[in-house]
Amino acid sequence: MNTNKKKKILFIGTGGTISSQNSGEGLSPAMDAQELLRYCPDIINYCDVECIQILNLDSTNMRPGHWIMMAQAIEENYNDYDGFVIAHGTDTMAYSASAVSYLIQDSPKPVVFTGAQKPIDVIGSDAIRNLTDAFIVASDDNSHGVQIVFFGSVICGTRARKNFSKSFGAFGSINFPEIARIQDGRIARFIVDDVPSKPKFYSYLNPNVGLIKLVPGMSADILNYIINQYDGIVVESFGVGGLPEYSDFYNQIKEAADKGKVVVMTTQVPSEGSNLGVYRVGSKLKDHLRILEAHDMTTESAITKLMWILGQAKDFDEAEALFYTTIYHDILYKD
Ligand code: ASP
Numbered sequence: 649m650n651t652n653k654k655k656k657i658l659f660i661g662t663g664g665t666i667s668s669q670n671s672g673e674g675l676s677p678a679m680d681a682q683e684l685l686r687y688c689p690d691i692i693n694y695c696d697v698e699c700i701q702i703l704n705l706d707s708t709n710m711r712p713g714h715w716i717m718m719a720q721a722i723e724e725n726y727n728d729y730d731g732f733v734i735a736h737g738t739d740t741m742a743y744s745a746s747a748v749s750y751l752i753q754d755s756p757k758p759v760v761f762t763g764a765q766k767p768i769d770v771i772g773s774d775a776i777r778n779l780t781d782a783f784i785v786a787s788d789d790n791s792h793g794v795q796i797v798f799f800g801s802v803i804c805g806t807r808a809r810k811n812f813s814k815s816f817g818a819f820g821s822i823n824f825p826e827i828a829r830i831q832d833g834r835i836a837r838f839i840v841d842d843v844p845s846k847p848k849f850y851s852y853l854n855p856n857v858g859l860i861k862l863v864p865g866m867s868a869d870i871l872n873y874i875i876n877q878y879d880g881i882v883v884e885s886f887g888v889g890g891l892p893e894y895s896d897f898y899n900q901i902k903e904a905a906d907k908g909k910v911v912v913m914t915t916q917v918p919s920e921g922s923n924l925g926v927y928r929v930g931s932k933l934k935d936h937l938r939i940l941e942a943h944d945m946t947t948e949s950a951i952t953k954l955m956w957i958l959g960q961a962k963d964f965d966e967a968e969a970l971f972y973t974t975i976y977h978d979i980l981y982k983d
Contacts, residue, residue: 654696655730655787659685660721661701662714664737666764666775668706675767677704677737684735687768688779695787698729707737707744707763712855712955715744719751722759723849731758731786735779738763738810738818741796745805746949747853749794749976750956754844758791761805762798765816774799774816781830788835792843793976795827802828802835806949806978809918823921823944824977839977854879854958857951861916862886868895875904875911880954882912884947889913889922890929898932905938910958910967912950914942921945921981938964940971943981953978 661667661681668675681699691697702721703714722732736744745761752759762782764775782797794805799817807824821827828837858878860871862885875881881904883891891897904911913933915922921944924930933939942950953971961967972982 655694656728657695657697657731657733657783657786658722658725658729659697659699660718660732660734661699662703662707662710662718662734662736663705664707664735664741664763665766666735666737666762666768666779667704668767669769677706679768680704681735684768684775684779688776688783690780691783694784695730697783700725705737707740710737710740710744712747712853715747715751715952716851716853718744719748719849720851722748722752723851726757726847729757731791732760733779733782733786734759734761736761736763738765738798742808742810742819742946742948743952745794745796745808746946746978747952747955749805749949749978750953751850751853752794753848753850753975755794755847756792756843756845757847758786758788759794759805760786760791761794761796765814765818784833785828785830785835790835790837790840790843792841797830800829800831801826802830804839804977806976807946809946809948811918822946823919824980850956850959852959853952853955855955856880857882857954857958859884859947859951862892866892868897868900871897871900875900875909878909880910880912880958882914882942882947882950882954884914884916885922885930887915887917888926888930889915889924889941890927891933893929901933901939902937908964910954910964911937911939912942912954912971913939914945914947914950940968943979945979949978
């Protein structure tokens with residue numbers, strides 16, 4: 649359904665390649681949101697836009713505090729706009745979109761992240777298409793929640809991953825269908841959810857969450873060191889999941905759990921997720937230790953969800969209940 653009333657969208661600039669120019673030492677963010685908009689004259693056909701610039705960073709420099717800034721900028725302006733578009737670097741966009749999905753839940757209004765693989769002032773750049781598509785999606789009556797719009801894909805904020813470092817089709821939707829495709833200004837929707845009625849805003853994350861990627865032959869001592877640095881640890885193991893039996897991995901994880909650290913087991917395989925119960929290397933953990941399993945979640949979502957959970961949970965039971973609560977399609981399988 650289209651109400652035919654022009655939507656009012658807030659455009660939030662944060663930097664990224666889309667806004668970059670050559671600094672003499674390589675590309676670096678230079679243009680602000682207002683300047684980006686000048687390259688996309690068609691957008692006024694779809695919506696009225698106002699701009700704010702909250703950051704101007706290569707997204708390699710983004711940290712959890714910046715995700716909170718993005719969510720706060722939206723919360724402060726929530727009642728004055730129908731939707732939000734965030735221009736963002738592609739490198740850590742999947743983390744930001746996941747984090748903002750936890751900081752702003754059940755949003756009836758859309759929050760659309762986009763960016764580009766080439767700066768907007770480069771001939772043949774993907775920026776104008778991506779930005780125009782992002783505003784069309786943000787202006788659509790059926791859009792809600794946090795999404796990434798990129799090269800025609802509309803991806804749930806909790807399901808995105810940067811799969812290609814150079815190609816225009818950089819983002820994939822992991823273990824979940826794309827919400828929609830957008831082509832020549834038309835949206836084809838594959839997932840149609842009930843629109844939530846009231847958003848929930850959160851303003852705290854515990855950034856003290858780390859990721860360990862196992863490699864064959866690695867010593868468990870490294871685990872011990874890393875575990876001591878963090879309150880929560882995501883372990884990317886192999887295949888459907890498990891821990892090597894040749895070193896002290898099991899006891900290191902047990903000790904971490906006994907100390908009140910929250911450990912999430914996941915896999916470094918790009919698609920289909922974990923299933924710890926299948927092999928002895930995993931079932932031992934699952935049956936005897938108080939740990940969590942990411943199943944079909946992306947690593948980006950598992951990490952940012954853990955940051956959100958550790959910002960509020962009082963004990964492991966609460967952390968577990970929150971982790972296995974589905975938030976904007978982030979986890980489907982929980983057994
Ligand atoms: N390094 C850039 C960034 O993430 C890459 C990009 O935007 O495509 O900010």
